[in-house]
Amino acid sequence: MSGYKNIWALVEVQGGQVKSIGLEMLVGGRRLADAVSEKLVAIVMGLDTKEAVKAAVSYGADQVIVLDGNDYGEYNTEGYTYALEQLINKYKPSAMLIGASINGRDLAPRLAARLKTGLAADCTGAEIDAATGTISWTRPAYGGNTMAIVETPEARPQLATVRASVYKRGEPDTQRSAEIIEESIELPAGIVRTSIIEKIAEVAEGIKLEDAEVVISGGRGVGNVENFEMLKELASILNGAVGASRAAVDAGWISHLYQVGQTGKTVSPKLYIACGMSGAIQHLAGMSGSDRVVAINRDPDAPIFEVADYGIVGSIKEVVPALIAEIKKLKA
Amino acid sequence: MNILVCIKQVPDIEKIKIDSAKNEMIMTGVPNIVNQFDTYALETAVRIKDANPETRVIVVTMGPAQTKDALKNCLSVGADKAYMICDDILSDSDTLVTSYVLSQAAKVIEEREGQPFSLFLCGKQAADGDTGHVGPQLAEYLGLPQITSAMEISIDGNKVLVRRLTEEGAEIKAAEMPALVTMSQTEYEPRYASVKTKMAANRAEIPVLTASDLGLDAACVGLGGSPSKLIKTFVPERKKGGLKIEEETGELSAQKLVALLSDAGAI
Numbered sequence: 001m002s003g004y005k006n007i008w009a010l011v012e013v014q015g016g017q018v019k020s021i022g023l024e025m026l027v028g029g030r031r032l033a034d035a036v037s038e039k040l041v042a043i044v045m046g047l048d049t050k051e052a053v054k055a056a057v058s059y060g061a062d063q064v065i066v067l068d069g070n071d072y073g074e075y076n077t078e079g080y081t082y083a084l085e086q087l088i089n090k091y092k093p094s095a096m097l098i099g100a101s102i103n104g105r106d107l108a109p110r111l112a113a114r115l116k117t118g119l120a121a122d123c124t125g126a127e128i129d130a131a132t133g134t135i136s137w138t139r140p141a142y143g144g145n146t147m148a149i150v151e152t153p154e155a156r157p158q159l160a161t162v163r164a165s166v167y168k169r170g171e172p173d174t175q176r177s178a179e180i181i182e183e184s185i186e187l188p189a190g191i192v193r194t195s196i197i198e199k200i201a202e203v204a205e206g207i208k209l210e211d212a213e214v215v216i217s218g219g220r221g222v223g224n225v226e227n228f229e230m231l232k233e234l235a236s237i238l239n240g241a242v243g244a245s246r247a248a249v250d251a252g253w254i255s256h257l258y259q260v261g262q263t264g265k266t267v268s269p270k271l272y273i274a275c276g277m278s279g280a281i282q283h284l285a286g287m288s289g290s291d292r293v294v295a296i297n298r299d300p301d302a303p304i305f306e307v308a309d310y311g312i313v314g315s316i317k318e319v320v321p322a323l324i325a326e327i328k329k330l331k332a
Numbered sequence: 333m334n335i336l337v338c339i340k341q342v343p344d345i346e347k348i349k350i351d352s353a354k355n356e357m358i359m360t361g362v363p364n365i366v367n368q369f370d371t372y373a374l375e376t377a378v379r380i381k382d383a384n385p386e387t388r389v390i391v392v393t394m395g396p397a398q399t400k401d402a403l404k405n406c407l408s409v410g411a412d413k414a415y416m417i418c419d420d421i422l423s424d425s426d427t428l429v430t431s432y433v434l435s436q437a438a439k440v441i442e443e444r445e446g447q448p449f450s451l452f453l454c455g456k457q458a459a460d461g462d463t464g465h466v467g468p469q470l471a472e473y474l475g476l477p478q479i480t481s482a483m484e485i486s487i488d489g490n491k492v493l494v495r496r497l498t499e500e501g502a503e504i505k506a507a508e509m510p511a512l513v514t515m516s517q518t519e520y521e522p523r524y525a526s527v528k529t530k531m532a533a534n535r536a537e538i539p540v541l542t543a544s545d546l547g548l549d550a551a552c553v554g555l556g557g558s559p560s561k562l563i564k565t566f567v568p569e570r571k572k573g574g575l576k577i578e579e580e581t582g583e584l585s586a587q588k589l590v591a592l593l594s595d596a597g598a599i
């Protein structure tokens with residue numbers, strides 16, 4: 001185990017754009033690195049990574065290892081695993097943080113199995129022991145009913161996927177500088193055995209759900225598409241994004257891109273307003289990290305009220321328009 | 333072709349209650365079920381079999397003796413055969429060890445069935461640990477390509493085509509078989525068992541594989557062989573009795589909420 005040091009954060013680049021969850025990994029990694037006086041290293045992977053490298057430095061990296069090339073332009077499990085295995089064997093980091101995005105949760109377990117090391121999934125916190133360098137990862141289990149502390153005491157590197165919005169991005173510091181190391185790793189022919197046949201891109205309107213500080217989420221109780229428009233209006237005056245339960249997505253009122261929960265996205269906004277949803281555990285799993293929760297439901301016994309800071313018992317048809325009017329007044 | 337579906341028995345998390353005095357989960361009376369994502373994996377396999385009758389669907393689980401019930405369940409909704417991996421030395425294995433054991437079992441089952449598997453299906457994640465590690469880790473141990481979080485699968489010759497969600501929308505991914513796919517929720521619901529299929533499942537013989545059947549070294553499995561260690565668990569603090577707003581009209585309630593949120597600096 002000796003010889004392993006420094007904290008790594010994976011920063012993915014897609015279409016020349018840095019993925020914001022990667023920058024959040026730097027924010028979290030910075031704290032761990034400081035606690036043990038080690039370096040924070042950003043691993044920037046993708047095609048056209050110039051802007052991402054700058055962003056990584058301004059979000060706290062002491063060193064940036066860049067892997068730029070066509071092989072990395074599109075995320076693929078086997079290519080990314082191969083390249084990271086090479087880098088990890090060469091530089092021997094003590095830990096690596098990977099965003100718990102769809103890609104991150106595809107990659108991390110494969111990489112952990114390749115390296116025969118431990119992995120903590122979907123973490124919401126991390127503390128490092130200054131003497132041993134072992135990290136205690138906090139993570140939800142049983143749909144968020146319980147939290148677990150897991151560690152990888154005897155293997156290195158320690159790997160984790162970390163939820164979006166656990167480490168909030170502050171202002172970038174553009175004055176910072178860092179050592180930039182350009183690596184080039186050519187993938188052996190035939191190593192990537194999956195291919196993308198078709199991409200069905202949907203352009204999300206407005207602020208991205210994962211990044212939003214306010215989320216207005218609608219469930220089956222919203223009733224129809226027209227009422228969803230009300231939620232969108234409320235979201236827009238609060239500078240937020242719209243979310244949905246599975247039931248609302250299944251009803252066809254909104255695209256699955258907006259689904260929050262176990263099969264959808266995980267959000268941790270400052271304010272989450274749940275409109276017309278019961279609060280099923282699979283939904284709660286995706287929003288339990290919200291700072292403040294408001295629930296609007298006409299059933300006073302709906303379980304969503306158990307996790308709400310403020311609950312309005314009433315119909316969304318009445319309450320939401322009144323909320324819109326009242327907030328408009330406040331903002332005027 | 334033969335399909336191996338890895339299933340896990342988990343407590344029905346929807347039935348878990350919290351003892352707020354002791355701050356722990358109340359597990360007594362919580363039924364064990366087949367992990368829901370695994371039921372989608374099984375249903376998907378059985379649908380492939382419906383379309384290609386020469387297909388055989390085999391389920392496997394690693395777990396304590398009571399997981400036999402979960403396997404019987406699977407047999408009653410379309411699986412052709414079930415294998416159970418059961419050995420005391422396997423308890424407290426982490427996901428890496430679990431995947432290793434499953435990979436060894438897959439090889440033994442292939443031998444016993446006289447045919448290699450073309451497709452390996454897992455659930456996207458299991459409702460107990462919620463990790464989603466075992467699928468990709470099993471793919472790594474078996475040296476197979478993986479596609480995670482599938483909503484739909486189709487077979488095209490020796491290729492598997494998968495529709496999956498992405499952060500930007502959806503995509504269709506392809507891999508040559510053998511391959512491993514993890515299943516998210518599908519648009520179709522798993523089928524139900526009938527009295528007849530339940531009775532047949534009850535009579536079915538379920539071979540048990542032990543650590544020695546799989547050639548496992550005791551030092552490499554269980555807690556000792558697991559790099560990830562569970563240190564402790566705790567129930568997160570609940571928002572005890574948030575404020576209920578129940579004014580005369582929805583409008584008055586809305587006004588009160590806005591005042592409260594604004595005072596709290598939340599809007």
Ligand SMILES: Cc1cc2nc3c(=O)[nH]c(=O)nc-3n(C[C@H](O)[C@H](O)[C@H](O)COP(=O)(O)OP(=O)(O)OC[C@H]3O[C@@H](n4cnc5c(N)ncnc54)[C@H](O)[C@@H]3O)c2cc1C
Nearest residue numbers: 219220221245246247261262263264276277278298315316
């Ligand atoms: C494996 C698996 C994964 C899943 N993953 C997810 C997931 O990722 N995300 C997710 O959301 N779900 C998921 N689900 C589904 C989940 O179990 C619930 O079925 C779903 O969340 C219910 O959505 P809902 O609360 O909108 O609908 P319901 O449970 O039907 O609740 C509707 C609520 O609206 C209220 N209501 C009705 N009319 C009004 C009105 N006019 N005004 C105010 N309130 C009203 C009702 O009182 C009720 O409480 C998953 C399920 C499974 C099995």
Ligand SMILES: Nc1ncnc2c1ncn2[C@@H]1O[C@H](COP(=O)(O)O)[C@@H](O)[C@H]1O
Nearest residue numbers: 338393394454455457458463464465466
């Ligand atoms: N003990 C096990 N036996 C068989 N399959 C398992 C086991 N544990 C996990 N799996 C499979 O791997 C998937 C992901 O599980 P997990 O990594 O525990 O979240 C499950 O949905 C199952 O398909």
